[in-house]
Amino acid sequence: MTTISTSENDPGRGPPVAPLRTEPDRNCPLCPRLAGFRAEARAREPEWFNSPVPSFGDPDGRLLIVGLAPGLQGANRTGRPFTADFAGDLLYATLIEYGFARGVYRARPDDGLTLVDCRISNAVRCVPPQNKPLPAEINTCRTFLSATIATMPNLRAIVALGRVAHESALKTLGLRSAAAPFAHGAIHQAGALKLYDSYHCSRYNTNTRVLTPEMFRSVFAKVKADLGR
Numbered sequence: 001m002t003t004i005s006t007s008e009n010d011p012g013r014g015p016p017v018a019p020l021r022t023e024p025d026r027n028c029p030l031c032p033r034l035a036g037f038r039a040e041a042r043a044r045e046p047e048w049f050n051s052p053v054p055s056f057g058d059p060d061g062r063l064l065i066v067g068l069a070p071g072l073q074g075a076n077r078t079g080r081p082f083t084a085d086f087a088g089d090l091l092y093a094t095l096i097e098y099g100f101a102r103g104v105y106r107a108r109p110d111d112g113l114t115l116v117d118c119r120i121s122n123a124v125r126c127v128p129p130q131n132k133p134l135p136a137e138i139n140t141c142r143t144f145l146s147a148t149i150a151t152m153p154n155l156r157a158i159v160a161l162g163r164v165a166h167e168s169a170l171k172t173l174g175l176r177s178a179a180a181p182f183a184h185g186a187i188h189q190a191g192a193l194k195l196y197d198s199y200h201c202s203r204y205n206t207n208t209r210v211l212t213p214e215m216f217r218s219v220f221a222k223v224k225a226d227l228g229r
């Protein structure tokens with residue numbers, strides 16, 4: 001597992017190390033194509049969030065769920081991962097069912113829903129055109145995913161929703177793709193941490209029955225059992 005120092009002014013460790021940045025600036029310029037897409041959306045829909053979507057949930061949680069990227073009219077509009085995205089309906093219902101969320105999901109960030117022992121983030125924080133980030137954008141935004149993972153002290157389980165999240169998490173954890181191929185239901189060990197794979201709970205995957213609610217629930221049932229909850 002990748003270990004990234006987060007500390008401090010310890011004279012025995014050399015010069016001070018800047019704290020890891022888990023959240024990008026509102027105007028993060030690192031992916032020019034996505035920054036341009038974001039600017040267009042701000043001009044068109046000034047009431048929308050239209051910024052890198054921050055992680056949601058408990059930094060001290062043991063579970064991190066990693067999605068792909070905000071949907072244009074979902075998380076990009078509301079500012080909370082998966083909120084008002086089609087995929088959020090199944091994700092939040094499942095999290096509530098397995099005790100990783102509390103409250104009622106109403107597809108809006110002020111619905112009072114809280115995550116329990118759990119956090120949600122995305123491999124890419126800005127909405128990409130056609131929901132398709134480029135490889136360079138995934139690589140660039142990994143700095144924030146890596147920092148998020150490195151600053152969760154109790155993290156034991158990561159659920160990767162889809163192949164892009166899986167690959168990005170693998171690179172962060174220092175695992176090779178050949179040794180840990182993506183497959184729905186697969187579990188990969190990285191030190192004390194387990195990476196669980198699931199097909200993404202997207203509209204396309206659920207409508208085509210590539211992913212059924214039962215298949216999705218089985219992943220979280222396994223995580224819950226492994227965490228002893």
Ligand code: SF4
Pocket residue numbers: 024028029030031032034035052124125126137140141
């Ligand atoms: S996708 Fe990530 S790295 Fe790229 S501009 Fe957005 S926040 Fe910055």
